[in-house]
Amino acid sequence: MLEEEQKAAQEKGTRAEVVQQVEQELFELYKDPDLSIKPPQLEKKAGGAYYSDAACNLISSIYNDKHDIQPVNTVNRGAIASIPAESAVEVNCIITKDGPKPIATGDLPVAVRGLVQQIKSFERVAAEAAVTGDYETALVAMTINPLVPSDDIAKQILDEMLEAHREYLPQFFKSVNA
Numbered sequence: 001m002l003e004e005e006q007k008a009a010q011e012k013g014t015r016a017e018v019v020q021q022v023e024q025e026l027f028e029l030y031k032d033p034d035l036s037i038k039p040p041q042l043e044k045k046a047g048g049a050y051y052s053d054a055a056c057n058l059i060s061s062i063y064n065d066k067h068d069i070q071p072v073n074t075v076n077r078g079a080i081a082s083i084p085a086e087s088a089v090e091v092n093c094i095i096t097k098d099g100p101k102p103i104a105t106g107d108l109p110v111a112v113r114g115l116v117q118q119i120k121s122f123e124r125v126a127a128e129a130a131v132t133g134d135y136e137t138a139l140v141a142m143t144i145n146p147l148v149p150s151d152d153i154a155k156q157i158l159d160e161m162l163e164a165h166r167e168y169l170p171q172f173f174k175s176v177n178a
Helices: 002-012 015-030 051-063 110-132 135-144 151-164
Strands: 069-075 088-096 099-102
Touching (some): 002 015, 051 069, 051 088, 110 135
Antiparallel strands (some): 069 088, 088 099
């Protein structure tokens, strides 16, 4: 499967690159105030098939202050007791004109609590590394990630990711003498 993904990325671009291209096409189409059809780009798998329906439902719920329930990414605010209140979570929310109101679900089941907390720790440390450009912090983040099986592999993955995305991560490549 990895080989298929790598081949697709080389031939068509990464999923992110494909989505960016679709977004650019859509932004151009949306400049036309007379557009009255759903653009076919919204039906593409990588372009967000079905996401457009969910987005329209969400926009309508906010605009019309429907107070319906939809799953959205939001600030936890205590919805999941065992995750920090300021963490981003995807939970069912009551959608209002003032934003999503997370529905409290209580604590996570013991069977998944540790894993979710580990992922949240990874996210926080990775975000800190991204902001500071600190290699050691980035390496700690990679070793925290439960999908990375060892410290050696964490270093290898980090080094490959930093090199592959060098132009987007200049903070990791600042000269000591600069």
